[in-house]
Amino acid sequence: MIDDIKDLSLIQKQKKLKRRSLSSAFWKTFPLAFVASVGMSLFGIMITGEFLEAFTIARAFETAGRIATSVFIMIAMFFSVHSFAHEEKFLVRNFTLVTIIVAMTYMACMATVYFFNVYIMPISLVSLILLVLTNRKTSLIATCGTALFILISFISPNKLETTLNIYGIIASIVCNLVAAVCVNSLASKHYTRLKFLVMSAVAAFVSVPLVVITTLAIGDVSLNIVYNLAWSYGGNVGAVLLSLPLCAIFEGIFNIADDFKLNELTALSHPLLKRLASEAPGTFNHSLVVGNLAEACAEAIGENPHLARCAAYYHDVGKLKAPVYFSENQSNYNPHDELIPEVSASMITSHTLFGEILAKKYRLPKEIISICREHHGTTPVGYFYRKALSLTEDGDLPSVDYVYSGPKPQSKVAAIIMIADTIEATCRSFMPDVKEEFVAMVDRLVGEKLNLGQFDECPITLDDLNKIKETIIDVLPSVHHSRVSYDKRK
Ligand SMILES: [Fe+2]
Ligand SMILES: [Fe+2]
Numbered sequence: 001m002i003d004d005i006k007d008l009s010l011i012q013k014q015k016k017l018k019r020r021s022l023s024s025a026f027w028k029t030f031p032l033a034f035v036a037s038v039g040m041s042l043f044g045i046m047i048t049g050e051f052l053e054a055f056t057i058a059r060a061f062e063t064a065g066r067i068a069t070s071v072f073i074m075i076a077m078f079f080s081v082h083s084f085a086h087e088e089k090f091l092v093r094n095f096t097l098v099t100i101i102v103a104m105t106y107m108a109c110m111a112t113v114y115f116f117n118v119y120i121m122p123i124s125l126v127s128l129i130l131l132v133l134t135n136r137k138t139s140l141i142a143t144c145g146t147a148l149f150i151l152i153s154f155i156s157p158n159k160l161e162t163t164l165n166i167y168g169i170i171a172s173i174v175c176n177l178v179a180a181v182c183v184n185s186l187a188s189k190h191y192t193r194l195k196f197l198v199m200s201a202v203a204a205f206v207s208v209p210l211v212v213i214t215t216l217a218i219g220d221v222s223l224n225i226v227y228n229l230a231w232s233y234g235g236n237v238g239a240v241l242l243s244l245p246l247c248a249i250f251e252g253i254f255n256i257a258d259d260f261k262l263n264e265l266t267a268l269s270h271p272l273l274k275r276l277a278s279e280a281p282g283t284f285n286h287s288l289v290v291g292n293l294a295e296a297c298a299e300a301i302g303e304n305p306h307l308a309r310c311a312a313y314y315h316d317v318g319k320l321k322a323p324v325y326f327s328e329n330q331s332n333y334n335p336h337d338e339l340i341p342e343v344s345a346s347m348i349t350s351h352t353l354f355g356e357i358l359a360k361k362y363r364l365p366k367e368i369i370s371i372c373r374e375h376h377g378t379t380p381v382g383y384f385y386r387k388a389l390s391l392t393e394d395g396d397l398p399s400v401d402y403v404y405s406g407p408k409p410q411s412k413v414a415a416i417i418m419i420a421d422t423i424e425a426t427c428r429s430f431m432p433d434v435k436e437e438f439v440a441m442v443d444r445l446v447g448e449k450l451n452l453g454q455f456d457e458c459p460i461t462l463d464d465l466n467k468i469k470e471t472i473i474d475v476l477p478s479v480h481h482s483r484v485s486y487d488k489r490k
Contacts, residue, residue: 017457021088026078029095033078036103037070044153047110066152073148074099080141084134087410089366093254094134098142101129101250106149112235113150118172119211119228120235123147124180128200128243131184132258133250139184147177171214172232179207179236193260197240204236257365262306265313265364266291272317272362282328283319286424287312292479293420293472294413300471301464303412311371314364315417318355318372322347328428341388345381345402352376352404367413374414375421376404377454408457415460416468419446423472431477438477442469 045054045063054063078095085091105126112120126146130139154169186203187196211232215225251258264270268277277284291312298308316326323329325336325347336344355372364372385402389395409415422445432438446469449455455465 021091022082025082025088025091025095028092029078029099030075032096033074033099034071036099037074038067040103040106040149041067041070041153043107044110044149047114048153069152070149073145073152077102077141077145081138084137087370089370093256093366094138097133097250097254098130098138098145101126102142102146102149105146109146109150110153113169113172117227117231118168119175119232121150121172121176122235122239122242123150123173123176124183124200124204124236125239125243125246127180127184128187128239129246129250131187132196132243132247132260133254133256136184140181143177143180143184147173147180167218168220171211171218175207175210175214175232176235178210179204179232182206183236183240193244197244200240200243201237204233204240207232207236255363255365257307257310257367259304259306261365262304262310265368266306266310270362272358272364273313275320276317280316280319280323280326280329282330283316283323283326286328286428287314287316289479290315290417290420290424293424293475294416296475297416297420297468297471298413300467301412301416301460303416307367308413308416311368311413311417312420314355314359314368315371315375315421316351316355317358318351318353320358321351321354326351328425336384341384341391342401345384345388348381348384349376349402349404367411370410371414371417374407374409375417377408377418377449377452378403378406379449379452379454380404408454409460410458412458412460412464415455415458415464418449418454419465419468420472422449423476427476435473439473442473 041063042051045051045066050059053059077098081095081098082091085094105123108125109121109123112122123143123146127139127143130142151170151173154166183200183203187200191199208229211228212225215228247258247260250256251261268274273284276287291309294308294312295305297303298305319326319329324333325344327334336347339347352373352375356369359369359372380399380403382402385397385399388402389397409418423442426441426445432441446465450465
């Protein structure tokens with residue numbers, strides 16, 4: 001019952017925050033989306049060679065209607081995409097990407113239709129790029145949006161319709177949309193780059209029978225079937241081949257943590273990880289263990305395990321500023337013995353801030369930078385606060401100088417890192433050898449964070465927290481190479 005009430009207040013707080021960030025993200029992305037919608041409409045009109053005619057009094061109403069429909073589709077895409085990005089900054093980034101890539105693919109489709117063949121539309125380009133750079137659902141919404149943009153460009157009497165059969169255009173949109181949806185469903189960004197290319201090309205093969213059926217259905221039984229087949233499959237394969245270089249370009253421009261980039265970052269050859277290994281070996285070792293735990297926890301609750309492992313590797317890079325002030329890097333000398341507790345606490349808490357600065361300097365993806373800053377939330381450094389308290393005369397001391405500056409975890413992966421980090425650090429100094437004690441310790445550590453409200457700003461549920469605890473209880477003893485007896489007392 002208590003758990004239900006906690007979960008309810010957590011959900012209410014999260015809903016309130018989400019509403020606020022949704023409206024802010026909308027106004028940040030709307031100007032570009034508006035310009036793209038108008039630009040696409042004008043490009044569609046221009047490529048049909050009717051630009052001047054479209055602005056005559058007779059056609060002005062139709063042109064305005066076409067632009068308004070484009071803007072409406074763009075707004076609808078924003079509200080469809082928003083539920084798949086939990087933080088405002090990621091929603092802004094994802095929708096900006098959607099806007100640019102949809103507009104780019106739309107223009108490529110219109111140009112290829114007009115200059116080559118109606119069946120060549122490379123709609124799968126939007127599907128593939130957004131699958132890698134955002135997520136499957138966002139990519140699917142953008143793919144359908146692109147098909148709609150193309151469709152409305154042809155639903156009015158114009159020159160293109162007279163030269164290009166409208167049924168052929170609709171058939172082509174259907175074939176290439178289905179191929180793009182299949183590519184979206186069958187390809188996975190968790191593949192290697194080569195497997196991604198091969199799977200996408202194989203998935204695009206679905207357009208072959210569809211092109212034959214639709215060409216026959218519109219009454220064309222000539223050699224055009226073979227040409228249409230070649231153009232359609234060629235368009236899809238062209239989209240597949242173009243997708244990877246374009247992904248790399250957008251990945252660089254938007255600094256995105258897609259799986260290809262995450263795999264590069266976790267290869268231990270990154271200069272920042274090399275520095276961590278040589279200058280703060282204790283922290284490096286701790287980060288690797290947290291990486292194993294975080295990856296397993298992310299898999300258990302359906303989050304991205306690559307992101308969780310990568311974020312864990314880099315979460316404590318801020319300790320590079322002064323490694324010796326952190327217990328895992330100390331041997332015989334403890335510099336805190338010579339410092340007043342307030343200074344010690346500030347040395348410890350500043351590692352999240354310095355981590356954020358260092359991660360930005362090394363151009364790590366935004367997701368990782370946020371986790372460097374958020375992984376301790378606004379928790380207190382209890383040891384030094386108690387030490388300072390014992391030195392006061394009246395036993396009263398404000399705790400403000402002894403807490404991390406936050407913010408609290410904003411994503412489920414940040415919450416996973418917070419939990420895995422705390423539990424690993426605690427077990428490093430004391431690993432219970434009885435399973436019941438270990439379970440109680442994990443329960444207590446997660447309960448403390450929950451009671452401090454550290455999960456109030458991320459969409460994690462109590463069910464997720466239970467799965468994370470179960471996973472850590474299963475995985476951590478094997479990572480530490482220790483055996484936890486089921487009940488030593490028996
Ligand atoms: Fe930390
Ligand atoms: Fe840590």
